Amino acid sequence: MSALWPKAVLFDLDGTLIDSAPDIHAATNTLLAREGLGPLSLDVVKSMIGEGTRRLVERAFAACGRTLDPAELSARYEAMVPLYAANLTGLTTLMPGVAEAMQALQGEGTAMALVTNKPDFAIAEILQHFGLARHFPVIVGGDAGVPHKPAPDMLFLALERLGGVSAADAVFVGDSPADARSAQAAGMKLVLIEGGYSREPLASLGADAVLPDMRDLRGAIERLQPGADR
Numbered sequence: 481m482s483a484l485w486p487k488a489v490l491f492d493l494d495g496t497l498i499d500s501a502p503d504i505h506a507a508t509n510t511l512l513a514r515e516g517l518g519p520l521s522l523d524v525v526k527s528m529i530g531e532g533t534r535r536l537v538e539r540a541f542a543a544c545g546r547t548l549d550p551a552e553l554s555a556r557y558e559a560m561v562p563l564y565a566a567n568l569t570g571l572t573t574l575m576p577g578v579a580e581a582m583q584a585l586q587g588e589g590t591a592m593a594l595v596t597n598k599p600d601f602a603i604a605e606i607l608q609h610f611g612l613a614r615h616f617p618v619i620v621g622g623d624a625g626v627p628h629k630p631a632p633d634m635l636f637l638a639l640e641r642l643g644g645v646s647a648a649d650a651v652f653v654g655d656s657p658a659d660a661r662s663a664q665a666a667g668m669k670l671v672l673i674e675g676g677y678s679r680e681p682l683a684s685l686g687a688d689a690v691l692p693d694m695r696d697l698r699g700a701i702e703r704l705q706p707g708a709d710r
């Protein structure tokens with residue numbers, strides 16, 4: 481890979497680096513059960529992940545026939561935080577090929593950042609647990625104070641914190657429509673990885689590459705280099 485491109489690779493977390501759905505599923509069903517609701521299946525909860533935990537809680541209650549007003553939703557979100565915080569990694573696994581892909585990029589000196597809609601309370605412990613923390617000098621999480629993906633703002637904030645990398649010199653790696661739309665709005669190259677939590681077929685999202693898993697991430701990024709032979 482050229483030493484000049486890409487200058488940075490930005491990663492999504494849930495459904496891209498980790499399969500966190502089983503722990504999110506368990507916490508969600510505990511929350512619902514307190515009100516005599518649920519349980520929801522793992523696949524249903526997977527389909528609710530991607531736009532942050534508050535949105536997930538709203539969707540979970542809606543799926544049980546409970547439309548929450550903003551104050552009711554805030555109370556349920558506040559109750560979800562300790563439930564999920566108590567079990568962030570017990571059932572969660574690293575997605576295939578992640579460790580190797582991170583190692584390869586790190587070895588080439590590519591700057592990396594994490595850009596996740598996941599709330600901040602959950603991020604550090606998960607990264608630590610899976611040995612990923614050292615790869616991410618920059619983390620933009622769900623409490624960063626800028627609009628969530630699919631808006632491009634979190635990606636721009638990460639590029640700024642990496643020292644002012646331009647979007648044209650960066651690649652975003654994610655699993656969902658929110659990831660696709662944020663990268664496209666930011667003007668970044670986009671790689672989508674199968675096996676995450678997308679509610680839409682990845683082939684329909686206009687990615688520069690769709691990969692079955694992270695194993696060939698480095699090669700796929702190399703092929704996206706402007707001017708590279710296809």
Ligand SMILES: O=C(O)COP(=O)(O)O
Binds near residue numbers: 531595
């Ligand atoms: O918590 C979520 O809903 C999604 O998080 P992600 O942006 O890392 O996929």
Ligand SMILES: [Mg+2]
Binds near residue numbers: 530654656
């Ligand atoms: Mg995701």
